[in-house]
Each structure stands twice: as structure tokens, then as C-alpha cells.
Amino acid sequence: MLRLPDRISGICLALLAAAVALLVIVAAEPRESKAGSDAVVPAEAYETVADTGSVELIVNLRNSDVLSDVTNMLRSRGRGAAADRLEELFSARLDSVVQSLPADVTVEERYEFLGGLLISVRTSEALDALGGGLPNVLSIGVPEVSEPLLTESLALINQPEAAAAGYEGAGTAVAVLDTGVDY
Secondary structure: OOOHHHHHHHHHHHHHHHHHHHHHHHHHHHOOOOOOOOOOOOOHHHHHHHHOOOEEEEEOOOOOOHHHHHHHHHHHHHHHHHHHHHHHHHHHHHHHHHHHOOOOHHHHHHHHOEEEEEEEEEEEEHHHHHHHOOOOOOEOOOOOOOOOOOOHHHOOOOOOHHHHHOOOOOOOOOOOOOOOOOO
């Protein structure tokens, strides 16, 4: 039997343990379902419907296959064709989900380039149907409103120093482009 030095043996054992850990993590990761959804309707949505008779929800669609298709097209045909294809695929995906929505659901906004919907739901039965497995739905959530915290944020961008130097921002426009990426 071949005997490895203790140092090499330890490295091999550590690599084997890392590989097993990686396999366990990958196996435990949630998978996007093509046929249906495991999306859970938040309990808060049921409470809001009971209290007010309606709740708005954000529906995020499964889009990894769409993005993969568009990425391949971007490589082969360029930006214009890829952008057109992205719009076409997201629109078709949105259409399929909209057609499967329960009767007590109204589509308020379609986010064509994000692959999502803002919907209003009027009954707990419709909420049950949403959580029951709509095709291509990745997640369902209640929209959140974030209040600005200027005391904390202005110091982060050195605004007090800029204001003290006379830069007040007159004639300046600011646009915030939020990707929605949650690091």
C-alpha cells in the first residue's frame, strides 16, 4: 500500500472534505421549477387582505433560462438582437403567468425587462391559488417602502463637506438606477 506523507495526506483529506461540502451545498440549493412554483405567499399578505380587502404583491418570474438564451444571442448576434429577444421572451413569460392568475387578481404593472409583475389580490382564496404553484413563478413578496435616512447617508457621500464648500446642487439632476440586486 502506498503511504503518503502526512502533509500530503492532510491536504488530500481537506480537498475531499471541501468537495463533499460543495456537493451538499449544491444539492441543498433551491432549484427553479419549470412546471410550477414553490413560491410562498407571505403571511402579511393574508393579514392585509383580511384587514383592507386587497393587497399588492410583487411576482418575480423564473428567468434563468431566458437570460441564458439571451446571453447566447448576445455573443452571436450582438446587442440589438439580444435586446429584442429579451423583450420577446420576457413578454411571453409574463403573458403565460398573467393567463394563469386567479380571477380575483388584477395586474397593476408589467415589468417587461425585469420579468416581474405588480398585482393586486382581493381574496384569501386567490392568495391560496398564487401559492399553489403558478407556472414559472420564482417568488412572491409584499412591496417594501424604504424611507431615506439622510442623517446616515449624507455623511457616507461627503455631502456636509460639499455643502460647506458651497456646492449646493443648484441646477443639478440626480437619477438613481436600482438594479434590484441583493448582494
